[in-house]
Amino acid sequence: MTTHTALIVDDEPDIRDLLEITLTRMGIKTLTAADLAGAYKLLEQNTPQLCLTDMNLPDGSGIELVQWIQKNQPSMPVAVITAYGNMDTAIESLKAGAFDFVSKPVELSRLRELVSSALRLSDPDPDIDNGTDEPGLLLGNSTQIKTLRNQTRKLARSQAPVFINGESGSGKELVARMIHLQGPRSKGSFVAVNCGAIPSELMESEFFGHKKGSFTGAVENKDGLFRSANGGTLFLDEVADLPLAMQVKLLRAIQEKAVRPVGDTKEIPVDIRLLSATHKNLAELVQEGRFRQDLFYRINVIELAVPPLRERTDDIALLANHILERIAHEYECAAATLTKDAVTRLKEHNFPGNVRELENILERAFTLCDAEKISASDLHLGNGLGTDDARCAITAIANPALVPEGNIDLEGYLESIERQAIEKALEATRWNKTAAAKRLGISFRALRYRLKKLGME
Missing domain, CATH: 1.10.8.60 (Helicase, Ruva Protein; domain 3)
Known part of the structure; x- marks a missing residue:
């Protein structure tokens, strides 16, 4: 059995100890550093399979470490630890190449899920991604399609939300499936939904589920799309067609990583990778007030363009x-x-x-x-x-x-x-x-x- 090693970088001894104990109990060896200088020294002498770093360090930012690892050891997933509610910082780290993020105070169940997903990248399934330019679902020998395949392989190693932009019929769902199949969630479900095909009055129930008897016609409990995709990937096609009222609820579900079924009083945690797409110009819709700017920035962490066939x-x-x-x-x-x-x-x-x-x-x-x-x-x-x-x-x-x-x-x-x-x-x-x-x-x-x-x- 392969023994994994993780590098923990945090200037707070209590946080370092908590992370070290949690990972040790998962059977993972740990290396610890209190600052960037210590982290760089350890990385020169070791090749860990995972790095957990705080965002604020005495001699710099965790994003600097993310960028250094991206350049020098790109196969190593890096997760950053951010201050509670600091979503802007989390998004900045994802854009820099971080695998995922966890907020303080660190929730141990969430941390264990993150670590398990990251380590699956260190033990890739040879049938999923062997590092070559295998076409998979994206057939073609043109420069454009080869570039697209290379981008999907890179994005598959992250948990960052990806916005796939392209004309109707260009293959946006195929791109989303390739990102899912090449990533650590490939064993989980890939749930695709056309946002424009769901009646607005049923949308909340379809996305978040409902409890039996919560409304007329609710004859049994329903999980909803978010919970159906738990542990896997949720692909929101034609996301621009979501009504504004639903956009607010979707944003909360994404930020809180939890959903509240219709008729329920408590939220249920969900662990999904979010991918979205549309053939419309979302930036223009934001300016026109037809799409929420905060949701736009949340789903558009990384944008991927699919070339038209012509x-x-x-x-x-x-x-x-x-x-x-x-x-x-x-x-x-x-x-x-x-x-x-x-x-x-x-x-x-x-x-x-x-x-x-x-x-x-x-x-x-x-x-x-x-x-x-x-x-x-x-x-x-x-x-x-x-x-x-x-x-x-x-x-x-x-x-x-x-x-x-x-x-x-x-x-x-x-x-x-x-x-x-x-x-x-x-x-x-x-x-x-x-x-x-x-x-x-x-x-x-x-x-x-x-x-x-x-x-x-």
């Missing part, structure tokens, strides 16, 4: 082939490939919807193309409706008697027409899919796709 066109061919292989696997069909003119056409496209748009284009082309090669004309770039959607819409419009009166769900209505047509074709051909596809005037691959999409398999 800025890394060299990755399009690689991404496209990966997407086509995945689609073929999902629909149990032979994989299709792109012709040179199709790749050229994709590289010329602006992709306002980024990677998500590329996925949609290729899925549509895959289902409509009869051949194993997808050409530029099969991509249907610039068309509003795909050929299949247009066919269904024209069928419905050509027979007005089929269209129900009043407001209708167009997507659902067109799906019902498509379902009926497929059922009739299958019945007429005694469930011979090849014959049914021919009767419908589509490829066998397109029929397989529709059966899966409509849940008719």
Whole structure:
């Protein structure tokens, strides 16, 4: 069993003793110093797996030590000890590269959690991060994507809140997942939530949970998103869509590291890594008074920009082939490939919807193309409706008697027409899919796709 060593730097003997006793009971050897000079001397002679340092030292600041370790021993996580309520100092230390922080008076349960998380970085899982430029979920060979992968590896070693900024469909959630998977919380849950998809009246219950009977419809206790992510990572996508009233409650939960379920009288501690994202300009929303400045500074400790697809066109061919292989696997069909003119056409496209748009284009082309090669004309770039959607819409419009009166769900209505047509074709051909596809005037691959999409398999 590996024995870990921790360096404790604090000028208060009582605090030093408390930290030393706590870590010794955890089976960790300790080295102690009362100032920066003593810490530097010990670091020149030893290579501890963790450093705990007070922020205010007789001969300088704990941030100076954080910066020195970042430069000279970057694999060593450093946690700083701050004065109670001094959040600005804590955020400054995180920006300098600290792994995490703990406030005085030191809460021992919180300290033990922090130390355990930090030491997991010293014993990395070889399947998570081997130090090489493994693509993981972030595919591509462009300079931009390689830089992004390198940034996610560095940020994975910290507990600092990260704000991921990027256009819709650019892969912000994939970046968040990579930060989670490469960090010490990888064994915990990764909980992703779209803040714009939760009704405002249910938001507090969804985030913080509720007690049974606390309101109409609360038929049982509910943990909520924060507690579901306890020990792991909570990813708040489209955080700009949070109403102001919820922003206040979210800020308190982040600062106190605790949540109060609806209908409960006590707060419950939570241990999460917070990541957030939006395609909107949060700084502008702050100036307009639509997003709280204090929450903005709390979640935007470190900002990470995700490049749009049009800025890394060299990755399009690689991404496209990966997407086509995945689609073929999902629909149990032979994989299709792109012709040179199709790749050229994709590289010329602006992709306002980024990677998500590329996925949609290729899925549509895959289902409509009869051949194993997808050409530029099969991509249907610039068309509003795909050929299949247009066919269904024209069928419905050509027979007005089929269209129900009043407001209708167009997507659902067109799906019902498509379902009926497929059922009739299958019945007429005694469930011979090849014959049914021919009767419908589509490829066998397109029929397989529709059966899966409509849940008719």
